[in-house]
Amino acid sequence: MKILTAQQTREADAYTIANEPIESIDLMERAATKCFDWIIKNYSSETEFSIFCGVGNNGGDGLVIARLLKQANYKVTVFVVEFSDNYSSDFKTNLGRLEKVEVNYLNQDNSRIVLRPNIVVIDAIFGSGLTRPIDGFIAEIVHQINKNEIIAIDLPSGLFAEDNRENNFDNIVKAKITLTFQQPKLAMLFPQNYFFVGEWIVLPIGLHQGFIFGLNVTNHIVSTSDAKSMLKPRAKFSHKGIFGHALLVGGSKGKMGAAILSAKACLRAGVGLLTVHLPAQGLEIMQTALPEAMCSVSGENDFIADVPDLSMYSAIGVGPGLGLEKQTQNTLKLLIQNSNYPLVIDADALNILAENKTWLAFLPSESILTPHPKEFERLVGKWDCDEERLELQKQFAIKQQVIVVLKGANTSIALPNGYVYFNATGNSGMATAGSGDVLTGIITSFLAQGYSPKESAILGVYLHGLAGDVAKENLTEYAMIASDIIDAIPKAYGWIN
Numbered sequence: 172m173k174i175l176t177a178q179q180t181r182e183a184d185a186y187t188i189a190n191e192p193i194e195s196i197d198l199m200e201r202a203a204t205k206c207f208d209w210i211i212k213n214y215s216s217e218t219e220f221s222i223f224c225g226v227g228n229n230g231g232d233g234l235v236i237a238r239l240l241k242q243a244n245y246k247v248t249v250f251v252v253e254f255s256d257n258y259s260s261d262f263k264t265n266l267g268r269l270e271k272v273e274v275n276y277l278n279q280d281n282s283r284i285v286l287r288p289n290i291v292v293i294d295a296i297f298g299s300g301l302t303r304p305i306d307g308f309i310a311e312i313v314h315q316i317n318k319n320e321i322i323a324i325d326l327p328s329g330l331f332a333e334d335n336r337e338n339n340f341d342n343i344v345k346a347k348i349t350l351t352f353q354q355p356k357l358a359m360l361f362p363q364n365y366f367f368v369g370e371w372i373v374l375p376i377g378l379h380q381g382f383i384f385g386l387n388v389t390n391h392i393v394s395t396s397d398a399k400s401m402l403k404p405r406a407k408f409s410h411k412g413i414f415g416h417a418l419l420v421g422g423s424k425g426k427m428g429a430a431i432l433s434a435k436a437c438l439r440a441g442v443g444l445l446t447v448h449l450p451a452q453g454l455e456i457m458q459t460a461l462p463e464a465m466c467s468v469s470g471e472n473d474f475i476a477d478v479p480d481l482s483m484y485s486a487i488g489v490g491p492g493l494g495l496e497k498q499t500q501n502t503l504k505l506l507i508q509n510s511n512y513p514l515v516i517d518a519d520a521l522n523i524l525a526e527n528k529t530w531l532a533f534l535p536s537e538s539i540l541t542p543h544p545k546e547f548e549r550l551v552g553k554w555d556c557d558e559e560r561l562e563l564q565k566q567f568a569i570k571q572q573v574i575v576v577l578k579g580a581n582t583s584i585a586l587p588n589g590y591v592y593f594n595a596t597g598n599s600g601m602a603t604a605g606s607g608d609v610l611t612g613i614i615t616s617f618l619a620q621g622y623s624p625k626e627s628a629i630l631g632v633y634l635h636g637l638a639g640d641v642a643k644e645n646l647t648e649y650a651m652i653a654s655d656i657i658d659a660i661p662k663a664y665g666w667i668n
């Protein structure tokens with residue numbers, strides 16, 4: 172699914188109004204009704220709402236929600252934040268339609284409000300039309316409502332839809348939930364803005380699909396239907412040779428578990444055959460823990476010191492539990508030089524690369540690097556904010572012609588053409604030892620099965636997060652561990668299919 176900029180959203184709104192056709196006022200009614208439907212499903216009729224409306228179209232949405240909630244017998248008060256006397260036309264119309272609701276006007280001379288703590292605030296002051304940081308009396312209002320529980324409409328007021336580098340973070344609404352129209356906005360995917368956005372929920376409002384299809388967009392969010400369309404059926408007469416032969420290179424003394432987790436995930440994700448290249452002491456451990464995996468044994472006991480014959484494999488993943496021994500570093504260099512196809516590179520393999528940046532130029536193109544933020548920082552240096560981090564990620568992917576999977580909540584996947592795909596599956600239970608190793612196994616599995624590097628990265632991250640969500644459902648995010656994510660892969664496949 173495409174992530175439109177505020178400007179593109181405005182164009183999509185205008186195109187929909189002109190071509191669906193639908194009147195602007197009816198599109199507002201449709202959008203606000205979606206919010207109303209969500210609110211009444213999630214808040215009891217005892218709830219008391221104060222709805223803060225700007226005088227643009229975001230405020231217009233707020234007025235429609237006020238009317239619908241009143242009709243449904245909720246207690247509702249409206250506060251109009253008069254930042255201008257130039258009311259939008261749809262705002263004016265909806266003000267006229269509002270009946271039996273107390274309306275208070277707040278402005279420069281009168282910005283005092285008293286809100287009881289149990290009141291739920293609906294924030295419809297500014298949406299995508301914000302042009303400058305909030306200040307003055309509007310900032311005072313924001314500070315006051317921020318003490319209450321807030322549902323933000325479209326965007327938390329004060330947050331720009333994309334770039335907040337020039338913003339004043341003191342004067343932004345802190346929502347518990349943001350009900351956003353049609354698609355998430357880029358700013359909602361940045362960790363730094365979670366404080367303001369809270370959980371976001373996308374409400375489709377039927378913007379013109381043909382128009383959106385034609386837009387050239389850099390940022391995307393992976394939807395369930397995107398994942399579904401990528402997943403290939405397994406043909407009735409298929410045999411294990413069809414599903415590829417993966418090689419995983421990993422493990423060192425005390426870190427054999429990482430290689431096991433990765434290997435098990437690789438098999439569970441559907442690869443036909445798997446060989447693990449590991450240090451000699453890992454042989455018995457691996458064969459006992461995972462009889463389905465074949466082993467290729469390095470000459471050294473405690474770490475990997477050589478590259479196996481690569482000719483029979485369809486994909487290679489390297490890194491889990493690898494360690495940083497000098498000979499292991501040389502092995503990685505040889506692997507990079509000798510591989511004719513993309514590698515999946517994780518964990519210590521990334522740390523070795525960070526120490527030997529000249530090797531980056533020799534990476535097979537479309538190799539998939541899966542750093543967490545600290546590993547990425549070792550590769551590219553520090554950043555000041557999430558916008559800058561995304562820029563660094565894109566530039567790195569373009570310059571090195573690789574795929575960068577930057578892990579975390581809303582993992583971002585940057586492609587060699589600079590396009591970015593954000594993931595929305597997964598949860599904080601996945602912040603647990605070894606869950607990254609599981610991801611390496613899954614992505615390597617997809618590559619071996621013949622998925623393209625782009626598909627392997629996107630589908631791998633999606634499935635990994637979904638398996639995390641299954642594990643959370645069964646075990647809670649407090650108790651789940653990396654093995655549980657592997658055990659949840661079958662059910663996660665069921666959720667995609």
Ligand SMILES: NC(=O)C1=CN([C@@H]2O[C@H](COP(=O)(O)OP(=O)(O)OC[C@H]3O[C@@H](n4cnc5c(N)ncnc54)[C@H](O)[C@@H]3O)[C@@H](O)[C@H]2O)[C@@H](O)CC1
Pocket residue numbers: 181184185195198199200202203225226227228229230231232254259296297298299300301302303304305306309324325326352376
């Ligand atoms: N037909 C449409 O275009 C639809 C629009 N919708 C709503 O409309 C919103 C966008 O509406 P608007 O474009 O009217 O914009 P907003 O309602 O977000 O803002 C209104 C105006 O505020 C002024 N402003 C911006 N920043 C300011 C600041 N810091 N201090 C004081 N004034 C400031 C600007 O003049 C801006 O045009 C969306 O976020 C969404 O909620 C929805 O109703 C769906 C349909």
Ligand SMILES: Nc1ncnc2c1ncn2[C@@H]1O[C@H](COP(=O)(O)OP(=O)(O)O)[C@@H](O)[C@H]1O
Pocket residue numbers: 542543578579580581582596597598599600601602603604605606607608609610635
């Ligand atoms: N809060 C979170 N929400 C969603 N996914 C998360 C969260 N925290 C971690 N993850 C996922 O868990 C994995 C952790 O990987 P990594 O940091 O490499 O762990 P390890 O090194 O222990 O294997 C990544 O895929 C990451 O996206």
Ligand SMILES: [K+]
Pocket residue numbers: 229294295296297298323324325326327328
């Ligand atoms: K808002």
